[in-house]
Amino acid sequence: MPLRKRCKKFFKSLLQSRLVLAAISTLIYWYARLVGRTTEWQTQGVDELYRVWEKEGSFIFIGWHGRAMMLPYFWNRSHPLNALVSLHHDGRMIAGLLEKFGMGTIGGSSTENGKNAALELMRSLQKGEAIAIIPDGPKGPSMTLSRSAVYFAQKSGKPIIGATYSIAGSKIVEKSWDKMMLPKPFSRGCYYATEAFYIPADADETRLEEYRRTIENRLNQLTWEADKAMGIKHIEKGTVARKRYPAPAPKSEKA
Secondary structure (H helix, E strand, C coil), rough: CEEEEEHHHHHHCCCCCCHHHHHHHHHHHHHHHHHHHHHEEEEECHHHHHHHHHCCCCCEEECCCHHCCCCHHHHHCCCCCEEEECCCHHHHHHHHHHHHCCCCCEECCCCCCCCHHHHHHHHHHHHHEEEEECCCCCCCCCCCCCHHHHHHHHCCCCCEEEEEEEEEEECCCCCCCCCCCECCCCCCEEECCCCCCCCCCCCCCHHHHHEEEEEEEHHHHHHHHHHCCCCCCCCCCCCCCCCCCCCCCCCCCCC
């Protein structure tokens, strides 16, 4: 087997180890804390987000996969929040990161444990807890809103609020499916939140699609505005879904 393939297989096996994933998520957490504390932030809509949170008790929080790292930074720890995460290795890394920020996590996606995860998320909303969804993950296309958040808002009566950010001098991983931003510490940053979107309980499929597009366009608009303000190259939304495979069973701690 060629060396390149052996290395790729080795690193893939490492990502199936709980210990390795825990170590990676810990490193990401402390890096995110460093970025958050050393960035000169300009915020927009965050006060409104907190106001809606106090009024409603719970809501559906969304953000793009490529901007997931810093999304939890402005979260108010006094409010319970449960995030939907993929059962794949990248989802488990995100789960570790969110748990270190004090958030709860629920494992599942449209193809993995979807029904049980949906029931748990609805219970969270009914108990007055917020939920978080990455609506373009785990399979994309990037910056494209899936229907899941819209359906949760319709069934629960709770609003959807999106957030995004950009940090000057950050690197965009062009070859990644989600065009992930690797934020740079000791810089300037924007953290923008959308207004609250309420979905009528009697909305038909046509209106649900209209709401979906409106929310997607708004979150993309804020992302592009933040990038422009920080001098980051314009990123187009994705057009192709990511190839996915069934989530591998995690190896034991001895892996």
